Amino acid sequence: MQRIVVLNPKGGSGKTTVAINLASHFAVRGEYPALMDYDVQGSSSHWVRKRGEQQPYVHLISVFEREALATRTFALQVPMNASRVIVDTPAAVEAQEMPELTRTADKILVPVLPSDIDMHACSRCVQNLLLVAKVHRSENRLAIIANRVRGNTLSSKSLMRFLDTLGVPIVATLRDSQNYVRGAELGQGLAEMNPHQVADDLEQWKSLFEWLEVPTTRHRPGSSRELKASTPQRA
Numbered sequence: 001m002q003r004i005v006v007l008n009p010k011g012g013s014g015k016t017t018v019a020i021n022l023a024s025h026f027a028v029r030g031e032y033p034a035l036m037d038y039d040v041q042g043s044s045s046h047w048v049r050k051r052g053e054q055q056p057y058v059h060l061i062s063v064f065e066r067e068a069l070a071t072r073t074f075a076l077q078v079p080m081n082a083s084r085v086i087v088d089t090p091a092a093v094e095a096q097e098m099p100e101l102t103r104t105a106d107k108i109l110v111p112v113l114p115s116d117i118d119m120h121a122c123s124r125c126v127q128n129l130l131l132v133a134k135v136h137r138s139e140n141r142l143a144i145i146a147n148r149v150r151g152n153t154l155s156s157k158s159l160m161r162f163l164d165t166l167g168v169p170i171v172a173t174l175r176d177s178q179n180y181v182r183g184a185e186l187g188q189g190l191a192e193m194n195p196h197q198v199a200d201d202l203e204q205w206k207s208l209f210e211w212l213e214v215p216t217t218r219h220r221p222g223s224s225r226e227l228k229a230s231t232p233q234r235a
Contacts, residue, residue: 018145061077
């Protein structure tokens with residue numbers, strides 16, 4: 001079972017877009033993905049509930065809803081036959097909450113938009129993941145997704161220059177496409193939409209899917225292999 005955490009404390013960075021399209025992709029492949037929605041806005045939950053019985057199955061765990069009705073342990077239960085668990089984290093996650101959210105994560109994805117505010121928030125997020133959550137670059141667990149990138153614009157070039165300073169791999173650059181908006185409205189992911197209409201968007205996900213299949217290397221606390229995390233610098 002692979003656990004994929006999509007995380008960025010900055011709201012509107014595209015966490016839910018990434019999470020639901022990952023779930024759709026794995027469902028179409030015949031896997032049994034579980035989508036955990038930690039966000040009180042419930043966007044991922046809303047997407048799953050729009051899906052029809054004829055669509056590939058995505059198991060939903062609405063953590064923010066179940067916690068009011070049951071114990072936390074029950075709320076976080078994942079089906080034994082789930083092959084992938086995609087965690088859609090809430091906005092405004094504090095640094096001290098990151099260790100719990102990422103401790104069991106096999107992969108951590110941080111989507112970021114091409115704006116100064118979003119780049120600043122991304123820098124803080126990566127810093128906290130490295131220093132507080134103790135996620136090490138050499139583990140191959142942490143990666144960046146450049147989201148809603150518009151061609152060769154100045155803002156896009158500025159984003160890519162900034163991301164290069166973080167020392168974290170950029171595993172996908174996703175364009176600003178209405179296909180994501182349509183898919184969210186219909187309860188679909190790119191993998192379920194007309195291939196001719198989404199071909200350009202699907203192409204941009206290939207490198208991300210390849211990275212997800214690369215094994216991680218966990219460091220034991222106090223191990224001689226453990227590396228000191230350095231603070232990323234703004235360009």
